[in-house]
Amino acid sequence: MAEEPKETKPGFLNPVAGFGVTFKAMFKKRLTEQYPEQKKTTAPRFHGRHQLNRHPDGLEKCVGCELCAWACPADAIYVEGADNTDEERYSPGERYGRVYQINYARCILCGLCIEACPTRALTMTNEFELADSSRANLIYTKEQLLAGLDEGMVDSPHAIYPGMDEQDYYRGLVTEAAPGTVRQAAVSQGEEPRPAGPSGAAEDKEVDA
Numbered sequence: 001m002a003e004e005p006k007e008t009k010p011g012f013l014n015p016v017a018g019f020g021v022t023f024k025a026m027f028k029k030r031l032t033e034q035y036p037e038q039k040k041t042t043a044p045r046f047h048g049r050h051q052l053n054r055h056p057d058g059l060e061k062c063v064g065c066e067l068c069a070w071a072c073p074a075d076a077i078y079v080e081g082a083d084n085t086d087e088e089r090y091s092p093g094e095r096y097g098r099v100y101q102i103n104y105a106r107c108i109l110c111g112l113c114i115e116a117c118p119t120r121a122l123t124m125t126n127e128f129e130l131a132d133s134s135r136a137n138l139i140y141t142k143e144q145l146l147a148g149l150d151e152g153m154v155d156s157p158h159a160i161y162p163g164m165d166e167q168d169y170y171r172g173l174v175t176e177a178a179p180g181t182v183r184q185a186a187v188s189q190g191e192e193p194r195p196a197g198p199s200g201a202a203e204d205k206e207v208d209a
């Protein structure tokens with residue numbers, strides 16, 4: 001038969017011993033994070049919300065190849081590519097991503113899509129506040145994912161830099177929009193075509209980004 005453990009202190013002291021744990025914790029460093037008032041800084045290579053990047057002149061890097069969608073284990077990406085034309089050019093090459101969606105109700109932020117992207121069009125930001133109470137709001141569209149305009153950029157669609165081709169863009173030879181670059185009408189997105197000038201060509205009017 002097992003021997004009973006010996007009592008080392010009187011039983012009436014047990015509640016006091018319990019308070020001892022509380023008392024010790026009062027002098028320890030607090031671990032509670034005051035989120036969302038105080039946000040934690042994420043690691044530089046944190047996997048947060050995605051971003052669709054632009055070339056330095058504002059044209060889009062995405063070529064609509066769908067490799068990111070095929071690489072995604074959660075089937076969270078939907079891409080539809082389309083052909084560029086001289087009148088409506090979104091990227092320097094032949095194709096661009098006409099429709100681009102990421103469903104954050106599915107995405108597990110694994111980063112396989114950005115590894116698969118051949119043009120570095122798709123990268124991930126440090127933004128992690130993606131929660132929403134609506135499933136529909138969790139489907140981010142191309143407009144939400146496309147990077148903003150930096151200095152020297154003109155919003156797409158617009159003409160390719162004169163004298164350059166797609167390869168030159170990837171060689172880093174285009175560093176800003178060519179002087180006089182204007183945004184073209186996004187007719188495929190429902191915008192009105194520009195009125196033709198006296199020469200029959202569309203008039204070069206600056207259009208708000």
Ligand code: SF4
Binds near residue numbers: 073076109
């Ligand atoms: S991060 Fe992972 S789960 Fe999310 S879209 Fe990319 S491949 Fe899919």
Ligand code: SF4
Binds near residue numbers: 062065120
């Ligand atoms: S983001 Fe990259 S991989 Fe995905 S469709 Fe665009 S170019 Fe292709």
